[in-house]
Structure formats: C-alpha cells, structure tokens
Amino acid sequence: MDSNSFFEKIQEQYKAELPFVVFSRSINNTIKCWLQKDDELRLTDTFSESGYVFSPFDLNQSSVVFPAEHSEQLIIKADFGVPSNLPEDKMALEDSETYMQLIEKAIHSMKTSEMTKVVLSRSEDIERPKTSIFRLYKRLLAKYKNAMVYCWYHPKVGLWMGATPELLFKVEGAQLTTISLAGTRKSDVETSIDWTPKELEEQQIVTDYISEQIASFTSSKSISKTETVKAGHLLHLKTRILARVQSNRAELKPIIEALHPTPAVCGFPRELAQEFILKNENYKREYYTGFLGEMNIKTRSERNRNRRNVENSAYASYGLNSYLYVNLRCMKIDDNHIKIYVGGGITEASEPLAEWEETVNKSQTLKSVIY
Numbered sequence: 001m002d003s004n005s006f007f008e009k010i011q012e013q014y015k016a017e018l019p020f021v022v023f024s025r026s027i028n029n030t031i032k033c034w035l036q037k038d039d040e041l042r043l044t045d046t047f048s049e050s051g052y053v054f055s056p057f058d059l060n061q062s063s064v065v066f067p068a069e070h071s072e073q074l075i076i077k078a079d080f081g082v083p084s085n086l087p088e089d090k091m092a093l094e095d096s097e098t099y100m101q102l103i104e105k106a107i108h109s110m111k112t113s114e115m116t117k118v119v120l121s122r123s124e125d126i127e128r129p130k131t132s133i134f135r136l137y138k139r140l141l142a143k144y145k146n147a148m149v150y151c152w153y154h155p156k157v158g159l160w161m162g163a164t165p166e167l168l169f170k171v172e173g174a175q176l177t178t179i180s181l182a183g184t185r186k187s188d189v190e191t192s193i194d195w196t197p198k199e200l201e202e203q204q205i206v207t208d209y210i211s212e213q214i215a216s217f218t219s220s221k222s223i224s225k226t227e228t229v230k231a232g233h234l235l236h237l238k239t240r241i242l243a244r245v246q247s248n249r250a251e252l253k254p255i256i257e258a259l260h261p262t263p264a265v266c267g268f269p270r271e272l273a274q275e276f277i278l279k280n281e282n283y284k285r286e287y288y289t290g291f292l293g294e295m296n297i298k299t300r301s302e303r304n305r306n307r308r309n310v311e312n313s314a315y316a317s318y319g320l321n322s323y324l325y326v327n328l329r330c331m332k333i334d335d336n337h338i339k340i341y342v343g344g345g346i347t348e349a350s351e352p353l354a355e356w357e358e359t360v361n362k363s364q365t366l367k368s369v370i371y
C-alpha cells in the first residue's frame with residue numbers, strides 16, 4: 001500500500017466518524033494505523049486486552065482501548081517528507097503571571113514538605129487554522145523524525161495529536177526497556193551542553209525512581225550512561241534502563257502502576273507531587289502526560305537465529321509485545337480551537353521565569369507546524 005492510499009483510508013475513517021490512531025515508529029521506519037470498525041467507546045482498567053490504549057494522566061479516569069479484534073491494522077514504510085520552511089513562532093500571548101505564581105507556590109511547598117520535584121504544566125488555546133488534520137500530522141512527521149508522532153481520534157472523546165520523545169516502557173517478551181528523560185535546552189547551541197546541577201539532579205531523581213520501582217519484579221537490570229538527545233529543536237538528558245521481567249508473561253498492569261506517572265511528568269515522591277498537581281494546576285490535563293500505544297501484541301520471535309544446525313521453527317516462539325509512550329508535546333484539536341499542553345519539572349532550585357520560558361519553547365515545537 002502506498003502512502004496516498006494509506007492516508008486516504010484514514011481520512012475516510014475520520015469522515016465516517018470512526019475511531020482511529022495513526023503513529024510513527026522511527027526505530028523501524030514505519031507508520032502504522034489502527035482503524036476501529038465501529039464507534040463504540042471501549043474502556044479498560046486491566047490493560048489485559050490486545051489493542052491500542054489511550055490513557056489519561058489520572059488513572060482514576062478511564063483509559064480507552066481499540067481492541068485488536070475490532071480493528072483493522074495497516075502499515076507502510078515511512079516517507080517523512082521534507083520539513084517545509086515554516087515561519088518561526090509567534091510568542092505566547094498568555095499571561096505568564098499565573099504560571100509563575102504556581103511555580104512559586106510549588107517551591108514554597110518543597111521548602112516545607114518532603115516533595116523534591118513536581119512537574120507543573122499549563123495549556124494554551126489557539127485558533128485552529130484551516131489546515132486539515134492530516135496536513136498537520138504530515139508536517140509533524142516531517143519535523144520530528146525521532147519522536148513517536150501520532151494522531152488519535154474517537155468521536156466520543158475527541159482528536160489528539162502529538163510528537164512525543166518519551167517512551168514510558170516497552171516489553172518484548174520478558175525484556176523490559178524504559179527511559180528516564182528530563183532537563184530541557186534549546187538545541188541551537190553549537191557547543192557541547194553544560195548541564196547544570198539542577199538539571200542533572202532532576203534527571204537523576206527520575207533514573208533512581210524508575211530503578212527502584214521496577215526492582216521488585218525484574219532482574220538483570222542495566223543502566224546506560226546518560227546522554228543528550230534531540231527532540232525537535234529541544235535537547236533532553238536521557239538514560240536507558242533495561243531489565244528482565246520475572247515471569248514468562250509480563251502482565252502490563254503492575255508495570256504500568258510501577259512506572260506511571262514517572263517523576264518526568266509528575267514529580268517525587270509521586271503521591272505528594274500528584275496531590276499538588278491535582279489540587280493546584282487549575283485545569284484538567286486529560287490525556288496529556290498519560291500514555292498511549294500498542295499493548296499485548298502477539299509477536300513471533302526467533303531465538304538462536306545464528307545456529308545453523310538447529311531448525312529455526314523449533315526455536316520460534318510467540319511473545320507479547322507492548323510499546324507505550326508518554327503523551328507529551330501534544331494538543332487536543334476541535335473544529336475551531338487547538339489546545340496545546342506543556343510543562344516542566346520544578347525543583348527548589350528552579351527560577352520561575354526560566355521555567356516559564358521552557359514551556360514557551362515547548363509550545364513552539366508544536367506551533368511551528370500549525371502556522
């Protein structure tokens with residue numbers, strides 16, 4: 001199937017007001033879609049289905065699933081196109097005061113409580129230009145080749161689009177991979193980055209937390225060196241954590257509960273930070289900083305492929321694979337408006353103005369494809 005017929009098919013689905021998700025996987029250079037055959041809203045809190053899941057930040061709210069048995073899946077080789085020369089951003093018009101006051105409040109609270117990090121966020125409403133959502137999606141794809149670029153739609157929920165740099169985790173058979181991501185800089189600096197102690201500390205909190213959270217059900221853990229990675233025009237600190245899940249069939253729910261929400265989108269300790277967010281942010285994150293992706297996909301894997309004298313088929317096995325991403329750098333789109341969601345990690349060493357500017361930079365990554 002070529003790219004035109006692929007997108008035409010999704011467009012027809014959208015016109016018929018049927019649920020779909022289209023997403024890129026840069027790792028194997030593909031774009032895939034799931035088209036649900038009816039418009040039923042199916043929810044999950046067990047994460048045991050084989051399907052595509054779309055979950056909110058607050059898991060007390062429901063997660064939507066497109067079950068495999070009710071969906072058609074299509075896949076094409078990615079043709080990301082060339083990013084057009086889009087004008088650089090218009091400044092955020094919003095009043096920065098409210099957001100900076102919220103940061104001050106968090107810093108004050110950290111001085112008087114056990115909380116050491118909290119991720120605060122805000123949304124920005126802009127008018128939707130006449131561009132079709134598929135054009136917007138293709139522009140995002142062209143600009144964010146390393147990200148998981150998605151567009152998700154359900155007629156009873158709405159339309160979300162984003163380009164996330166953050167894997168929540170993937171499970172391939174018994175192999176669990178997750179990352180810790182934090183720290184943000186603009187990537188226009190040519191010289192190597194001198195990350196500040198505040199940024200390094202913020203990212204280390206995430207790595208330590210993840211290691212601890214998975215310790216009780218994994219073995220053979222290995223933690224990579226921390227590196228600087230690019231996400232659009234931003235840079236982040238990233239560490240990769242690998243481990244084996246101690247059972248043949250890795251059930252998703254305990255892993256999700258252990259890792260979501262990570263201190264990269266919530267804070268530390270998790271309960272205190274989550275309470276602070278839900279009480280003080282003054283808006284609903286909905287699916288922003290939730291997670292999304294394919295879960296429990298039966299996949300054939302072959303072991304010992306190099307051993308010529310062994311019949312391969314004897315060594316082929318089926319594992320369940322899941323690829324879940326944190327919903328960052330995302331927006332909710334309706335007929336006339338686009339709501340962009342952005343946030344950043346706050347510690348006691350945070351400077352409110354710099355934190356505000358960081359969220360402005362993050363919203364620019366999305367706005368630069370909208371206008």
Ligand SMILES: C=C(O[C@H]1C=CC=C(C(=O)O)[C@@H]1O)C(=O)O
Nearest residue numbers: 182183184264328342343344345
């Ligand atoms: C919460 C967001 O980013 C997180 C991921 C990477 C770096 C972050 C930071 O530098 O604060 C955040 O923890 C967001 O982009 O809305």
